[in-house]
Amino acid sequence: MFGKRYHKTVSVSWIVLVFVLIMTGCMPDDKRANQTQSSAAGTGQDESSDSKAVTIIHSLPVDTLDPHLGWIALRAGVTETLLRLDDNMQVTPWLASKWEAKDPVTWVFTLRDNISFQDGTKLDAAAAKASFERGIADSKALAASLKIASIEANGQELTFTTKEPHPAFPNELVHPTASIISVAAEEAMSKEAFNQSPVGTGPFKVTAFVPGKEITLVRHDSYWDELAKLTDVTIQFNADANVRTLAYQSKQADIVYHLAPESLERIEKDEELTVQSVTSLRTHYFTYNPASTNVADLRVRQALDKLIDREAIVKEIMLGHAMPANGPFNATLPFGNKDAAQMLDQAGTLKLLESVGYTKGATGKLEKDGKPLVLKLIAFSGINPELPLIPLLLQSEAAKVGITIEIVSVEYPGEYIKNHTDWDLSTASYLTSPRGDGGSFLHSAYVPGGAYNPTNIHINNLEPILKELNKTGDVAKRHALTRHAVEVIQEAMPHSYIVHPNILVGIHQRVSNWKPGAEEFYIVTNKMDVK
Amino acid sequence: MLTQWLTRFVQLVIVLLFLSVVTFVLLKLAPGDPVLAIIRASDGALSQADQEVVRESLGLSRPLYEQYGSWLLHVVQLDWGQSLTSNREVWDILIERLPATVYLALGAIVVLIVIAFPLGVLAATYHNKAPDALSRMIALLGASVPSFWLGLILIYVFAYQLNWLPTLGSGSLRHLVLPSLTLGFVMAPEYIRLLRAGLLETFSHDYIKAARARGISEWRIMFRHAIRAALLPIVAVSGISLGALLAGSVVTESIFGWPGLGSMAIEAIRLRDYPVVQGYVMFCGVCFIAANWLSDAGTAALDPRIRMRKGRRV
Numbered sequence: 001m002f003g004k005r006y007h008k009t010v011s012v013s014w015i016v017l018v019f020v021l022i023m024t025g026c027m028p029d030d031k032r033a034n035q036t037q038s039s040a041a042g043t044g045q046d047e048s049s050d051s052k053a054v055t056i057i058h059s060l061p062v063d064t065l066d067p068h069l070g071w072i073a074l075r076a077g078v079t080e081t082l083l084r085l086d087d088n089m090q091v092t093p094w095l096a097s098k099w100e101a102k103d104p105v106t107w108v109f110t111l112r113d114n115i116s117f118q119d120g121t122k123l124d125a126a127a128a129k130a131s132f133e134r135g136i137a138d139s140k141a142l143a144a145s146l147k148i149a150s151i152e153a154n155g156q157e158l159t160f161t162t163k164e165p166h167p168a169f170p171n172e173l174v175h176p177t178a179s180i181i182s183v184a185a186e187e188a189m190s191k192e193a194f195n196q197s198p199v200g201t202g203p204f205k206v207t208a209f210v211p212g213k214e215i216t217l218v219r220h221d222s223y224w225d226e227l228a229k230l231t232d233v234t235i236q237f238n239a240d241a242n243v244r245t246l247a248y249q250s251k252q253a254d255i256v257y258h259l260a261p262e263s264l265e266r267i268e269k270d271e272e273l274t275v276q277s278v279t280s281l282r283t284h285y286f287t288y289n290p291a292s293t294n295v296a297d298l299r300v301r302q303a304l305d306k307l308i309d310r311e312a313i314v315k316e317i318m319l320g321h322a323m324p325a326n327g328p329f330n331a332t333l334p335f336g337n338k339d340a341a342q343m344l345d346q347a348g349t350l351k352l353l354e355s356v357g358y359t360k361g362a363t364g365k366l367e368k369d370g371k372p373l374v375l376k377l378i379a380f381s382g383i384n385p386e387l388p389l390i391p392l393l394l395q396s397e398a399a400k401v402g403i404t405i406e407i408v409s410v411e412y413p414g415e416y417i418k419n420h421t422d423w424d425l426s427t428a429s430y431l432t433s434p435r436g437d438g439g440s441f442l443h444s445a446y447v448p449g450g451a452y453n454p455t456n457i458h459i460n461n462l463e464p465i466l467k468e469l470n471k472t473g474d475v476a477k478r479h480a481l482t483r484h485a486v487e488v489i490q491e492a493m494p495h496s497y498i499v500h501p502n503i504l505v506g507i508h509q510r511v512s513n514w515k516p517g518a519e520e521f522y523i524v525t526n527k528m529d530v531k
Numbered sequence: 532m533l534t535q536w537l538t539r540f541v542q543l544v545i546v547l548l549f550l551s552v553v554t555f556v557l558l559k560l561a562p563g564d565p566v567l568a569i570i571r572a573s574d575g576a577l578s579q580a581d582q583e584v585v586r587e588s589l590g591l592s593r594p595l596y597e598q599y600g601s602w603l604l605h606v607v608q609l610d611w612g613q614s615l616t617s618n619r620e621v622w623d624i625l626i627e628r629l630p631a632t633v634y635l636a637l638g639a640i641v642v643l644i645v646i647a648f649p650l651g652v653l654a655a656t657y658h659n660k661a662p663d664a665l666s667r668m669i670a671l672l673g674a675s676v677p678s679f680w681l682g683l684i685l686i687y688v689f690a691y692q693l694n695w696l697p698t699l700g701s702g703s704l705r706h707l708v709l710p711s712l713t714l715g716f717v718m719a720p721e722y723i724r725l726l727r728a729g730l731l732e733t734f735s736h737d738y739i740k741a742a743r744a745r746g747i748s749e750w751r752i753m754f755r756h757a758i759r760a761a762l763l764p765i766v767a768v769s770g771i772s773l774g775a776l777l778a779g780s781v782v783t784e785s786i787f788g789w790p791g792l793g794s795m796a797i798e799a800i801r802l803r804d805y806p807v808v809q810g811y812v813m814f815c816g817v818c819f820i821a822a823n824w825l826s827d828a829g830t831a832a833l834d835p836r837i838r839m840r841k842g843r844r845v
Contacts, residue, residue: 057699061788061798063624064617138618140588144581192623211627212798213701213790238699238788242683247698250691412562449579 052530053232054511056523057244059258061212061237066195067179068135068142076215076235077228077524078118079179079200082109082128082158083170085519089333089436090475091170095123095180095201096158101473104165105149111156115224117182118199125153130183142177145440167473171437176521203228203526213237217524229513229529248273248506254530255514255523256506260385261319264504272509277321277502278516283328284387284429286377286394286496289417290455292424294375298493303352304375304425305496306345307397313499317389321504325497327486328432328441332518335438335482337490341497346401353401366402374404378416378426381409387427390498418454428452428495434519438482439469446489457494539824547816551606554812555599563803565591565615589615602809611813612806614799621810624795631701632791635714635784636776638707642715643722643772646673650719651726652753655761658731666727670720682713682786699788710787714780718772722765729761736760762833770826774819 058075067073074081082096093099096109115123129151136143147166152159162169172178185199197206201224204217217233236253238244241260248256249267259267259275267273286308288295295301310324323330327337353366353373361367377394380387388409395405410416413426430452432441441452443466448456465485472478489495505516514528566582566589577585586592590601605612611621646669654666689709690698697706733739734757742752777792784793792811799807831837 061794063614063795063798064619066617069617140581140585141577144577192619195617195619210701210790211624212794213631213788236700236788240786243686243699243786243788246683246686246691250694250698252690252698410562412564412567415562415564415567444578451577451579451582453579 051231052229053234054230054255054528054530055234055236055253056255057236057238057247057253057257058523059237059239059241059244061239063211064195065198065206065209065215066138067181067198067200068139068177071176071521072215072235073181073198073200074176074179074202074521075523076206076217077202077204077233077522077526078198078206078217079176079181080202081176081178081180082111082173085174085436085517085521087517089433089519091174091436095128099170101167101169102159104167104471104473105162107160107162107169109158109160111158112224113156115201116222117185117201118205118220118222119182119185119188120222121182121184123180123201125156125158127182127184128158128180129153131180132178134181134183134186135177135179139177142175145172145175146178165471167470167478168435168437168439171435171440174435174521204233204524223526226526228526233524235524245506248508251508253506254508254511257503257516257520257523259504259506261321261504264319267506274507274509276505276507276516278505278518279323279330279332279500280503280520281330281333281431281433281500281518282429283325283330283432283500284384284390284427284498285325285328286425286498287417287428287455287457288425288494288496289421289423290457290494291421294373294424297356299352299356301493301496303349303356304394304398304403305342305493306349306352307401307403308342308394308496308498309344309397310341310499311343313386313390313393317386317393318499318501321502322386322499323502325499327490327497328445328495329438329482329486330500330518333433333438335433335479335486337483337486344397346397349401360402364402365404372404373402374406375424376422377405377407378413378423379407379409380413380427380429381411384429384501386501387429391427414452414454425496436519437478438485439466439478442466442469442482442485446485446494459488459492459494461488461492543817543820546820547813550816551603551809551813552599554809555602556595558803558805558808559595559598561803565589565803565805568616568802568804602806606813611810614807615804616802621806624807625792625810625814628790628792628795631789632777632784632793634701634707635710635780635789635791636773638711639714639718639776639780640773642711643719646715646719647722647726651723652730652758654723654727655730655734656753663727666723670723673716673718673720673723676717678713678717678780678782679786681716682709682783685709685712686786701787701789706787710780710783710789713783713787714776721768721772725765725768726761729764730757733757733760759833763830766826766829766833768826769829770823771819773822773825774815777818777822778815 062070062072064070065073067079073079080095082094083091083099084094086092095111095115097112099107099109101107111123111125111128117123121127132148132151136146136148147163148160149163150161160169179200182199186194196209203220203223205220206215207218208216214234214236219228219231221227241258244256244258245260245263245267247253248259249270251272264275267275288301314320314322314324324341326339326341329336331338356368358366358368358373361372365372367373377391379391391407395407398405413428417423417426430441432438444450445452446457446459446462447453447466448458462485465481465488469478469481469485472481503516503520507514510530512529512531514525566585590598602612613620614624650666650669653662657663686698686709689696696708700706739752739757742756781793781797783789784791785797796808796811799811
């Protein structure tokens, strides 16, 4: 049909197009070429012989680096707080060298005298005061957690007066949103520009930020503490666990947060790649509906608690990367419940339900007054992959003893249970001790009106303990009171605690002097290094 | 001419108004609460009473019509509002994300052209022969493969197995290759089929037969006459594709960590950041309408019959 010339032209066009495509796709840019030559992990190393770079991938994209609205500025080593958590989750000095409570509402902090912001201005009490005032004005959450009535600055001495006795005030100050920033720098560069490149006191400075994509950091050479070992750090964001895992396996990143558990077997075959599994401060649990007649009897809740196969959840669903829960706080914490978690006990369940009056009917279902025990469970439809699976396991175990559980999946169980009454139990998942103290969660989850208490659960016996906790500043006594509160909560069983999931972090062998913390606050540090 | 532009402007306003009402109502009806993001950032520090204060201060407790009216009043003054989670101006966020989306759209269009045009021409030229079968098979494959799966496979092969290309991110041509391939390959089948069908139909016309009878080369017939005629439906459809590309590809951008409008939208929807979602939808609406205008202009340029209205040129 067509002539020879036409066929030749078509063939040549094809070859040219394919060539262009290949050249476009595979031609390395200069930066990449340098990386490939100089870095084992193939990431972030520039041409300079003394440069040391690391690339980190995190799962949560951010749109702003505003230190008072998110965690990333502290995580990136750009900002710091007056106090910090150590490896044992104890509050220790950081920008403040010491602190004391003058009375239940007055706290005095002495700031170190040798600290400058990244713009060269000195950190004194007046600068810290301006930072707190900016944070309180911009973040209602920070204002609510600090409860500050007034701040006084005198040289290096910063005095806070709180609106009410606030014994956990030092714990609140370790939170990333309590970061100290240079307000003078913000005034000089505009708020919008500042939130793209905040100025703090940390070991790294922001050189570039692409919202939703990455932060590029460079060492702050006038850092007040030991100078950072690394010269450059890049933090990238990707919400897809499979992509993050492939990036780690491709050695295009040195540290990768929140790996997919099912990929670990493949990763561990590579000798250059390691994975650390750290028990997090998060707790997955079931909350019971205080308005439901089905679970109003404590024995029914205890019976259901015995049907949660925590071992199977840890081993089968979370592939070993979780800890069975016996309370809201994990057992490694000083205020965590050290007792072993409840094991699956079907016989115990049946015994308890029989004591309530349930008997097996003709169909094998448990009945009371001719009415079968049918429960409605509200489950997460997304977020963590394990959360939708846990209710299915409970449903299966319940069916074995004759209880029917109907699962309704919703995007936001907390919102559903707040606005509906037609449910019996619901899944929940919260960070229960991000500040190294349990008081905040106890107030949020067990005091009516608390942020994590949508059904306004109230436990009479708990009230005096929480009141005592609110008056107690001594850390050891607070831990003891928290443990006691957990015992009281377990007796009332408004919740059944399931597991504390682990954080899975991939760390290339070349990274040294670094390990992930349970609190996930301090990711980029001055001590982290590469071999 | 002026009447036509005025008509189009009125159409634009009506479409955007309708879009804004639908989006506003759907967003409010959907479960979720923007205050949840603030609670998460504070790790539970905000009591339910504090949350109500926040809702009140953000105007979320007001009746829906009041919220919409207030939003509309600001938008007509070119004030798109602020993000509820980052406190940043919505317009700044959109403009900041747009270049990455345009960059990816251009990459996808190049891939689409590189795949669709040769395959469409080959399929029509060798109708019912092996190249036609191959072209149809590739088109079927492209139409059947979900973009998230294709994206992961491309990452697995080119980033992990071959280590030729970066897994994620943006900033260089190399970063652009995999997301462009993903988007372009998934969009190409429609154009392969349209081009093939258009060319086959054009080949059957008398003027093509006459050209062949006069001994005009096949090359000249194809590229001077046939493709020009076959392009008409393609240009018409390209308006929708271009609009979709400029709105950002949610899936592809999310997988590759591409900092465009699509990944921004998915994050804003997850956090129920109403002003950002609303701004994004309005922006998409404008992009779709503008792309369709462009497509109309392209169609008119290709076909003189469309240019003629009431005996005079438009």
